[in-house]
Amino acid sequence: MKIEITKPRPEELEKNGVYQWPIWEKEVSSFPWHYDAPEQCYLLEGQVEVSTADGRKVEFGAGDFVTFPEGLSCTWTIKAPVKKHYRIG
Numbered sequence: 001m002k003i004e005i006t007k008p009r010p011e012e013l014e015k016n017g018v019y020q021w022p023i024w025e026k027e028v029s030s031f032p033w034h035y036d037a038p039e040q041c042y043l044l045e046g047q048v049e050v051s052t053a054d055g056r057k058v059e060f061g062a063g064d065f066v067t068f069p070e071g072l073s074c075t076w077t078i079k080a081p082v083k084k085h086y087r088i089g
Contacts, residue, residue: 003050003058004067009041013065018042021085030077037089039068046082051075 013019021042047061055072060066061080068074 001069001072005060006065008065013042018085021087023078023083024086026078027081028078030075032075035068035070036070038070039088040085041066041084041086044083048082049077049079050064080084
């Protein structure tokens with residue numbers, strides 16, 4: 001299962017309504033997570049490392065647009081406090 005990371009231009013985010021999505025914030029921490037549905041998010045702040053169940057590690061941070069596939073199990077390690085727009089499903 002692949003985690004996709006892109007660096008979209010502001011006009012792309014505006015066109016797709018990303019700035020109207022809900023916001024989620026989290027302090028420095030580590031926790032397991034499972035995606036029951038696909039999720040897209042755009043990080044406004046923060047730095048994250050995600051470790052997948054098969055041992056892969058992916059890092060992303062402010063300015064990144066990240067897509068997580070349905071069925072993914074992973075561990076989030078938040079290295080700098082996160083603030084992100086997100087959409088599930």
